[in-house]
Structure formats: C-alpha cells, structure tokens
Amino acid sequence: MTLEIIGISVLWLFLFGYVIVASIDFGAGFFNAYSLFRGKQHILTRIIQRYLSPVWEVTNVFLVFFFVGIVGFFPKTAYYYGTILLVPASIAVVLLAIRGSYYAFTTYGGLRQKRWTYLYGLSGLFIPASLSIVLTISEGGFVSEGSAGLELDYWALFTSPLTWSIVVLSLAAVLYISAVFLTWYANKANDEPATELLRKYALIWAVPAIVTATGIIVELRDHNPEHFSRLMDLWWLFGISFILFAGTVYLIWKREMYGLAFGLLAGQFLVAFFAYGISHYPYLLYPYLTIYDGFTNEAMAIALIIAFIAGLGLLLPSLYLLLRLFLFNKDYVQGKRDDHA
Amino acid sequence: MGNEESVFFSRVLTELTLSFHIIYATIGVGIPLMIMIAQWVGIKKQDEHYILLARRWTRGFVITVAVGVVTGTAIGLQLSLLWPNFMELAGNVIALPLFMETFAFFFEAIFLGIYLYTWDRFENQKKHMLLLIPVAIGASFSAIFITIVNAFMNAPQGFDIVNGQLVNINPILAMFTPAMPTKVAHVLSTAYMTSAFVLASIGAFRLLKGSNHIYHKKALLLTMKIGLIFSIATAVIGDFSGKYLAEYQPEKLAAAEWHFETEEGAPLVLYGVLEDGEVKYAIKIPYALSILAHSNPNAEVIGLDQFPEDEIPPLYIHYLFDLMVTIGMWMTALSLIYVLGTWFKMRFVKSKWFRWLIVLGGPLSIIAIEAGWWFAEVGRQPWILRGIMRTEDAATSSGQVDLMLLLFAGLYLVLAIGSIIVLTRMFRKNPVEQELADRELEKEGELR
Numbered sequence: 001m002t003l004e005i006i007g008i009s010v011l012w013l014f015l016f017g018y019v020i021v022a023s024i025d026f027g028a029g030f031f032n033a034y035s036l037f038r039g040k041q042h043i044l045t046r047i048i049q050r051y052l053s054p055v056w057e058v059t060n061v062f063l064v065f066f067f068v069g070i071v072g073f074f075p076k077t078a079y080y081y082g083t084i085l086l087v088p089a090s091i092a093v094v095l096l097a098i099r100g101s102y103y104a105f106t107t108y109g110g111l112r113q114k115r116w117t118y119l120y121g122l123s124g125l126f127i128p129a130s131l132s133i134v135l136t137i138s139e140g141g142f143v144s145e146g147s148a149g150l151e152l153d154y155w156a157l158f159t160s161p162l163t164w165s166i167v168v169l170s171l172a173a174v175l176y177i178s179a180v181f182l183t184w185y186a187n188k189a190n191d192e193p194a195t196e197l198l199r200k201y202a203l204i205w206a207v208p209a210i211v212t213a214t215g216i217i218v219e220l221r222d223h224n225p226e227h228f229s230r231l232m233d234l235w236w237l238f239g240i241s242f243i244l245f246a247g248t249v250y251l252i253w254k255r256e257m258y259g260l261a262f263g264l265l266a267g268q269f270l271v272a273f274f275a276y277g278i279s280h281y282p283y284l285l286y287p288y289l290t291i292y293d294g295f296t297n298e299a300m301a302i303a304l305i306i307a308f309i310a311g312l313g314l315l316l317p318s319l320y321l322l323l324r325l326f327l328f329n330k331d332y333v334q335g336k337r338d339d340h341a
Numbered sequence: 342m343g344n345e346e347s348v349f350f351s352r353v354l355t356e357l358t359l360s361f362h363i364i365y366a367t368i369g370v371g372i373p374l375m376i377m378i379a380q381w382v383g384i385k386k387q388d389e390h391y392i393l394l395a396r397r398w399t400r401g402f403v404i405t406v407a408v409g410v411v412t413g414t415a416i417g418l419q420l421s422l423l424w425p426n427f428m429e430l431a432g433n434v435i436a437l438p439l440f441m442e443t444f445a446f447f448f449e450a451i452f453l454g455i456y457l458y459t460w461d462r463f464e465n466q467k468k469h470m471l472l473l474i475p476v477a478i479g480a481s482f483s484a485i486f487i488t489i490v491n492a493f494m495n496a497p498q499g500f501d502i503v504n505g506q507l508v509n510i511n512p513i514l515a516m517f518t519p520a521m522p523t524k525v526a527h528v529l530s531t532a533y534m535t536s537a538f539v540l541a542s543i544g545a546f547r548l549l550k551g552s553n554h555i556y557h558k559k560a561l562l563l564t565m566k567i568g569l570i571f572s573i574a575t576a577v578i579g580d581f582s583g584k585y586l587a588e589y590q591p592e593k594l595a596a597a598e599w600h601f602e603t604e605e606g607a608p609l610v611l612y613g614v615l616e617d618g619e620v621k622y623a624i625k626i627p628y629a630l631s632i633l634a635h636s637n638p639n640a641e642v643i644g645l646d647q648f649p650e651d652e653i654p655p656l657y658i659h660y661l662f663d664l665m666v667t668i669g670m671w672m673t674a675l676s677l678i679y680v681l682g683t684w685f686k687m688r689f690v691k692s693k694w695f696r697w698l699i700v701l702g703g704p705l706s707i708i709a710i711e712a713g714w715w716f717a718e719v720g721r722q723p724w725i726l727r728g729i730m731r732t733e734d735a736a737t738s739s740g741q742v743d744l745m746l747l748l749f750a751g752l753y754l755v756l757a758i759g760s761i762i763v764l765t766r767m768f769r770k771n772p773v774e775q776e777l778a779d780r781e782l783e784k785e786g787e788l789r
Contacts, residue, residue: 054454060410061447064417071421072440075432082425086739093418094752097411101756104407108400109763150738296433303437303512311444318451318475325455332458340458 003301004291007073010308011066012277016270018062020177025059026124027178028052029099031201033121036114043193047186049107050335054326056103058319060096072304076294080285083150084143085134092130099123125171132170136163139224140286162219169212173269176205180248180265184258189333199252206249210242213272224286230279237275244268348733350742351423354749356718358416360711361753365409365760367710370484370529371536372402373449373477378567379560380470390556391563393776396460398540401764403457408760413446415749423742427725427735430507434500435493437512442486449479481529488528492520495717496589497726519589523582530574531713535706537568538672542703545696547773556773561699562683568702569676575669580633587634590727591643593720596654597662598630599623600644607631607642612663615656654722661716668709672702 028048035044071078102120137143142157143150157163179202186194217238220228231238244264251261282290295301326332376395383391421428452475463469493499499515500507541564547557586594594600599610599620607630613623628638635642645653675698682690689695725732 054458057406057410057450057454058447060414061443061450064414064446065443067418067421068436068439068443071428071432072436075429075436078421078428078432079425082421082423082428083737083739086422086737086745087741089418089422090745090748093415094748097415097752097756100411100414101407101759104404105759105763108403109767296436297507297510299510300433300436300512304440307437307441307444311441311447314444315447315451318448322451322455326458340460 003298003305004295006305007295007301008277008291010305011069011073012274014062014069015066016273018059018066019173019273020266020269021055021059021062022128023174023177024181025052025056025178026128027174027176028182029124030121030175031178031182031198033118035197036117040197043191043197044182046335047182047189047191047194050189050333051182051185051327052103053107053340054322056100058322060100063096069304073296073301074284074289074291074294075296076289077284080143080150080289080294081134081137084137084152088130088133092127095123095127095130099127125174128170128174129167132166133157133163136160136166138280138283138285139220139227140283140288141223143285143288145288160223162216162223165212165216165219168208169216172205172208172212176202176209177265177269179205180252180258180262183252184262185327185333187258188330189335195258199255202252203249206245206252210245227279227286230281231276234275234279237271237278241268241272241275244271344736344738345733347738347740347742348736350746351736352732354742354746355416355419355423356715357746357753358412358419358749359714359718361757362409362412362416363710363714364707365405365412366484367532367535367707368402368405368539369409370480370532371534372398372405372540373473373480374533375536375540375564375567376402377470377473377477379563380466380473382563384466384470388559389777389780390559392466393556393773393780394560394563397768397773397776399457400767403453404760404763404767406453408756410450412753412756415752423737424725424735425737427730430730431490431493431726433507434497434510434512434515435490438486438489438493438516442483442490445479445482445486447479449476449483452476452479484528484532485525488525489516489518489521491717492518492524494725495524495721495727496520497729502729520585523578523585526578527575527582527713530571530578531710534568534571534575534672535703535710537564537571538676538706539703540564541568541676542700545699549693549696549700552772552774554773556777562680565676565679565699568672569680572669572673572676576673579666579669583633584635587642590721592645592648592653593658594634595643595645595648596656597658597716597720599656599659600630600642602646603641603644605631605641606639607634607644609633610659615659652723654720658716658720661712661719664712665709665716668705668712672706672709675699675702 028051032041032044032048035041099120102116106116106120136157137152139162142153142160144153145151179198183195183198183202186198217228217231220231245268247264248261248268251257251264282292284291284294296304330336376398379391379398380395382388383393383395452472456469456472456476459469459472493515496518497515498518499511499513501509541561544557544561544564547554548561583594586597599613599615600607606628609626609629610620611624611626613620615621630642631638631640634640679690679695679699681687721727723731723733725735
C-alpha cells in the first residue's frame with residue numbers, strides 16, 4: 001500500500017466517523033424539535049440531552065480532524081477546494097457555530113425558548129446539506145479553471161439533479177442513522193415510549209435513505225460515466241451493504257436486539273462509504289486533482305502517519321473511557337445519576 | 342471584485358475572526374489551569390470553598406469553550422478558504438503541528454466531557470481532579486502547536502527552495518524555528534496571566550456589589566497571586582522576545598520602536614506620535630533599546646534604513662507595542678501591591694477604588710492580548726511567510742469575500758451577545774451564598 005492510499009484511507013475513516021456521530025447529533029436536534037412541535041417533547045428530550053451532553057464537543061473534532069488532515073496529506077486540496085468552497089463552507093461553518101454554541105448556551109446556561117429549539121432542529125438539517133455539496137463538486141463538471149483562477153458554476157450546481165439527490169440522501173441518512181441509534185439508546189434507558197416513537201422514525205426514514213442512495217448511482221451514469229463504471233465494478237460491496245441494511249430494518253421491525261441493529265447500520269454505512277470512496281479513486285476533484293499529484297512530500301507524509309498512530313494511541317483509550325462512563329453506564333443512561341458541574 | 346479587494350477583505354475577515362477567537366481561546370487555555378489549582382488547594386486545605394470555586398469556574402468555562410471551539414473551527418477552515426495559496430505551500434512543511442493540534446483538542450474535548458459530568462460520581466475528589474490534568478494539558482498543547490505554526494510563518498525553515506519548488510523538507514526542523522521558544526512561552530504565560538486577572542476581576546466585582554463573602558476574598562487572593570507570578574514570567578519572556586526580534590526579525594523591532602537609523606547605544610522610544618516622519622512627545626530612554634535587544638548598552642541595533650521600503654511593516658505597530666507593554670507592567674505592579682498589601686494587612690487594598698482597579702484589570706489584560714497579537718501579526722507585513730511569500734500572493738481569487746465578512750461579523754456579534762447574556766444569567770441566578778446553602782442541605786439530607 002502506498003503512502004497516498006494510507007493517507008486517504010485514514011481521512012476517509014475519520015470522515016466516516018464524523019458522518020455517524022454528526023448524524024446522531026443533527027438528527028437528535030431535529031427529532032427534539034419535531035417532538036416539541038407535535039407536543040411529545042416530554043418523551044424525547046431527556047433521552048436526547050443525556051446522550052448529547054458529554055459528547056457534543058467530540059463530534060466537532062472529527063470534522064476539524066478531517067479538514068486539517070486533508071490539507072496536511074494533500075496540500076493541493078487547499079488550493080482547489082479552498083478557492084471553490086468559500087461560500088458553501090462559510091455557510092456551513094456559521095451554522096455549525098450557531099448550533100454548537102446554542103447547544104452549550106441552553107444546556108448549561110438555561111436559555112430555553114421554543115422558537116430556538118425549532119431553529120436548532122432545522123439548522124441541523126442545513127449543515128449536512130451544505131457539507132454534502134462538496135461531494136457533488138468532487139464529481140466534476142461544476143468547476144472551470146480560467147485565467148482568473150478557479151471558478152465554481154453555481155447555476156450548474158444548483159440546477160443539477162445530482163446535487164439535490166445527494167442533499168436528499170444526506171438528510172434521509174442523517175435522520176435514519178440518528179433514529180436507529182436513539183432507539184437503541186432509549187431502549188437501554190428502559191424508556192418504553194421513547195423507544196417506540198424512535199423506532200417508528202427509524203422505520204419511516206429507512207425507505208428514503210435506501211431509495212436515494214440507489215438513485216444517485218443511476219444519476220452518476222450520465223454525469224460521470226467513468227465513476228459509474230468503477231461503481232459497477234464494486235457492485236458486491238454495495239450488495240453487502242444492502243444486506244446489512246435489510247438486517248437492521250428486520251431487527252427494528254421485530255423489536256429485537258437494537259444494539260446489533262445499530263451495529264449492522266454502522267457496517268452498512270461503512271461498507272457503502274468505502275465502496276463509494278474506492279470508486280472515486282484516484283480523483284480528489286475530478287478531473288483536476290488526483291491523490292497522486294495532490295500528495296505531500298514523503299518526509300511530511302511519514303511524520304503525519306507517525307503522529308497519527310501516536311495520537312490514536314492516546315485517543316482510543318480516552319474514547320473508550322468516555323463511552324464506558326456514559327454510553328455504557330447503566331445508571332447514567334437511565335438517568336439515575338446526574339453529576340454535571 | 343478585483344484581486345486587490347479580495348486580499349483586503351481576506352485580511353479583514355481573518356483579523357476579525359482571530360481577534361474574536363483569541364478572547365475565548367486565551368481564556369480556554371488559562372482557565373483549566375486555574376480550576377486545577379483551585380481544586381488542588383481545596384483538597385489540600387480541606388476547604389469546601391475552593392472546590393466550589395473550581396466548580397463554578399468550570400460552569401462558566403463551558404460557555405467560553407463552546408464559543409472558542411466554534412470560532413476555532415471557523416479560523417481553521419478560513420485558513421484554507423481565504424489563503425489557499427499559502428496553505429498549499431505551508432501544508433507541505435507545517436502540516437505536522439496543525440495535525441497534532443487537533444489531537445490535543447480531541448484529547449481535551451473528551452476529558453472535559455468526562456470532567457463535567459462526573460462531579461459527584463467519585464467518592465474521592467482526587468480522582469476527579471485527575472481528569473482535569475488531561476484537560477489542562479490538552480488546552481495548553483493546542484496553544485503550543487498552533488503557536489508553532491505561527492512561529493513558522495515568522496521564521497520559516499525546514500526546507501529549501503530550488504527553482505520555485507520546495508525540496509529537502511524536514512517537518513521537525515520546521516516546528517523548532519528560532520521564533521518558537523519565545524512565542525510559545527509568551528503565549529502560554531500571557532494566557533495564564535489573563536485568565537487569572539479575568540477571574541480576579543469577577544471576584545473583585547462581586548465584593549464591590551454587596552456580597553462580602555469569604556469565598557470571594559479567597560478567590561481574589563488566589564487569582565491575584567497566580568496573576569502576579571505569570572505577569573512576572575511574561576515580562577521576562579517578553580525581554581527574550583525582544584532579543585529574538587533583534588536577531589532574527591530586526592525590521593519588526595525597528596518598526597515597533599521607530600528606530601530609523603542603525604546605531605550603537607540605541608535609545609528606547611516610549612509613547613509619542615509620528616507626524617510626517619517626525620517623532621513627537623516621546624520619552625526617550627538612552628541605551629535602553631540596545632539593552633533590550635542585546636543586553637549591552639553599546640550594542641548596535643539595526644534600523645529601518647537597512648530594509649527596502651516595501652518590506653517595512655506599518656509604523657503604527659509602535660502604539661500596539663506600547664499598549665501591550667504598559668498594560669503588562671501596570672498589571673504586574675497592581676497584583677504585586679495587592680499581594681503585599683494583603684500580607685501586611687494594609688487597609689487600602691480592601692478599599693473601593695482599589696477593587697475597581699482590579700475589576701478593570703481583566704478587560705485590560707484582554708486588550709493587551711489583542712494588542713500583542715496585532716503587533717506580532719501586522720509587524721510581519723508585508724509577508725505571510727517572512728521572506729518567502731507576500732500576503733497579497735496568498736489570498737483567494739474568489740469574489741465573495743466581502744459578503745462572507747458580513748456573514749461572519751453577524752455571527753460573532755450573536756456569539757458575543759449570547760455568551761455575555763448566558764454567563765451573567767448563570768451566576769446572577771445562582772449566587773455563591775445560595776449554592777453553599779444548597780450544598781449544606783444536600784449533605785444533611787444524606788446524613789439523615
């Protein structure tokens with residue numbers, strides 16, 4: 001395996017981590033707002049707050065890790081994506097900023113108002129939408145390199161069906177991942193009504209998630225035939241992903257083993273995410289930038305990989321401790337402990 | 342929008358983001374250490390008040406951390422969005438500390454979550470305090486790594502340029518630049534100093550506003566002591582920084598001191614104004630600049646005459662330098678008088694006017710932080726990478742920077758107002774007397 005492949009795999013893995021934890025976070029915000037709207041807030045709020053409070057900061061780090069890492073391993077992405085993404089990335093940052101600080105303000109500062117809860121829930125849906133635009137752009141066809149530098153064709157971007165399919169997929173996936181996780185979490189907390197409600201949401205959102213995912217593969221056939229043919233070569237990975245999806249839905253439907261259901265869901269997204277990533281190879285931005293001409297020098301690559309291994313040595317035990325103290329602590333999950341500062 | 346405007350707005354937006362971020366970041370670096378000290382003193386002395394102090398600081402700290410995290414994310418992305426050419430070049434050489442900074446941040450985030458949510462979980466308070474060590478270490482190491490990146494911009498090394506290509510890159514050498522030791526030390530000590538004085542200013546304010554509780558008095562003395570120690574450290578490190586500048590970035594020192602002609606036995610110019618190239622109303626201390634630069638009253642100090650005109654930083658940085666140093670000296674004196682006055686039981690340190698001076702000290706320290714950063718950053722103009730890349734060659738070619746400036750300005754306004762409202766409400770609604778009484782009741786309940 002070359003250093004380039006190691007680099008992109010590490011980053012892709014962290015992006016996957018962000019997709020999962022951020023989906024839980026964004027979806028939780030949305031369900032919380034929706035249940036308030038439907039007058040069912042008493043069912044969900046406690047469960048959601050208890051999960052989110054100790055981990056909200058960690059979620060953000062996954063994203064920071066990804067964008068710092070990609071500039072480190074692939075400095076040319078700073079030039080290409082940096083120039084193009086000024087507007088969409090800035091909007092995403094502003095939304096993330098408002099969302100993150102609002103969460104801290106309300107949770108610790110006791111600033112609670114209905115309309116803010118709605119805004120919070122909605123902003124969580126705009127963020128995946130604005131971030132997923134990067135995936136659309138990476139498919140090529142929206143960027144031109146002229147004498148004045150790189151130019152992003154907003155009109156083509158916003159009128160492309162591919163853009164909107166990816167946006168819808170990101171939204172459906174966010175709500176689906178979040179609902180499955182929270183079903184499991186509510187069940188662990190022995191919270192019957194919350195489990196039932198979330199189970200219903202999980203089943204509802206499973207359908208659009210799988211439909212749009214399939215739709216995008218079809219759309220790529222016209223938009224980027226080269227990418228499409230490489231996707232087809234990996235059909236068996238998408239097959240595995242679909243079987244895992246079916247397993248999750250079955251277990252949720254049968255009200256059995258929610259923990260395993262979430263595990264299957266994580267596996268489903270992991271396989272699909274990597275299959276998509278592998279099929280994108282070797283392009284970072286089609287057709288301008290491949291992982292080979294964008295890669296950093298060898299000395300830096302080795303230094304980064306060593307730092308990465310050392311960092312993981314520090315992080316994994318700490319993350320394990322965090323999960324053990326909260327996610328896997330019965331008393332905490334069931335709300336028998338409330339020890340916050 | 343032409344490229345010139347893009348450069349201008351990119352600079353304004355970066356300055357705005359960083360100026361806003363460093364207020365919260367400085368507090369974020371310093372406060373964990375203060376919390377740790379308070380909790381340690383509380384355990385040592387078996388004094389409930391210090392433990393409560395740690396707990397209340399922690400609660401406020403979460404709010405500032407939240408704003409620090411989100412604005413830090415903003416500047417992290419803006420580096421690539423606004424300065425793509427710079428990041429492309431720098432990514433090859435300086436990515437390592439940037440990458441390590443995210444690890445430090447990750448580490449801090451995990452343990453802060455644990456620390457916050459296990460306040461009463463452990464029987465033994467010492468165990469709980471152990472959780473705070475990684476928080477403080479993570480916070481300080483984020484500052485160290487990110488300052489290393491900034492030091493690299495001031496004194497780039499660890500690579501060769503052959504025909505416009507970067508070759509022989511050495512990531513470790515790029516981290517340990519000549520600018521790095523003084524920068525890192527100065528950033529850390531001023532962050533601790535500022536946090537201590539901000540907390541002292543809160544304690545003094547409560548004492549002025551009616552509460553005469555012993556808790557606030559303990560808080561005030563503790564923070565003023567810590568502030569004194571770090572302000573002395575800051576002054577010593579500041580002196581080393583001056584010597585570094587004289588050696589490696591003489592144009593920055595010369596511009597800061599309005600030192601136009603290279604000469605031996607150079608005088609130090611304090612205050613004053615510059616009118617048509619003439620320095621007026623300034624205080625001149627003979628030989629002091631030579632002492633500051635080389636520890637030798639007769640040493641030669643390089644002046645601005647040695648540099649081409651388009652490589653000289655703006656001369657207004659002199660005011661920023663003076664402001665920073667004056668506030669530093671003032672705070673050292675103020676905290677020294679307070680600590681001595683308390684030891685010798687002098688009455689004036691408890692008087693209203695003196696407490697108001699302490700209240701003023703927190704905001705002043707933050708102003709000094711801002712002034713210091715503006716001085717350091719504007720002082721390396723016109724370079725983004727000193728001697729290698731000019732700022733105007735690094736900026737984005739995008740035409741929407743002005744709109745983004747408005748967007749972010751709005752964001753920071755909302756965050757500033759929000760954090761101030763939340764912080765004041767948090768402590769107004771739950772004064773320390775109330776919390777102490779509540780804790781008493783809780784304990785009795787447990788005993789029964």
